[in-house]
Amino acid sequence: MRHMSKSSAASGDDARRPLRDAEQRARIEHIGTPSELYENPGNLFVASFIGSPEMNLIRGTCREWRVHRRTRPAPATAEGGRDRQGVVYGIHPQHIAVGGSHAKARVQVVEPTGEAQEITLTADGIDLMAEIREQPVFKPGQKVNLEIVVHKVHLFDARSGIRIN
Structure with a gap:
């Protein structure tokens, strides 16, 4: 598994962990493959993070x-x-x-x-x-x-x- 930046979020098929800086401490938001994160984002942060063009919210x-x-x-x-x-x-x-x-x-x-x-x-x-x-x-x-x-x-x-x- 790897941490990912927004630019690398949709590349590859290995498991990814989008991170958000919450009060100066990183927090894992969702673990899954790029396809899983794209098809089933668990929250708004992940939904707005993955996909190009970005999801309409x-x-x-x-x-x-x-x-x-x-x-x-x-x-x-x-x-x-x-x-x-x-x-x-x-x-x-x-x-x-x-x-x-x-x-x-x-x-x-x-x-x-x-x-x-x-x-x-x-x-x-x-x-x-x-x-x-x-x-x-x-x-x-x-x-x-x-x-x-x-x-x-x-x-x-x-x-x-x-x-x-």
Whole structure:
């Protein structure tokens, strides 16, 4: 096992231990392979630490198995999160698709990366990052519909940072 810096977090398959400096003392946050940390982050620190582009993190509340921010709900599977105040909704950019019915968005920035496009979008006043493959090139200002891969949503308690689904 090794300690890791953010730049080396997603490379290799051996076990990793993200560390956080808590009051001048390092603390292990989660132990696992890069794939395990990416797919099942145990808390907000790990979720924000691993993945490139970084996970989209949105604060809201959870009512009737849907996360709400302002008046618009976002789809989520929220076992343990029903009717909870103070949640953080996390979704990796790779799990947002263009062409669905979950949200309407406007393209702000397009960054071609070779095999994909990293797209910064604004949906209901929230900036999101999506990584889109095998689609036509998008243009700033373009309106698109978004689809969230619901079973890939992560919910965290906003106060403790612990994952709740």
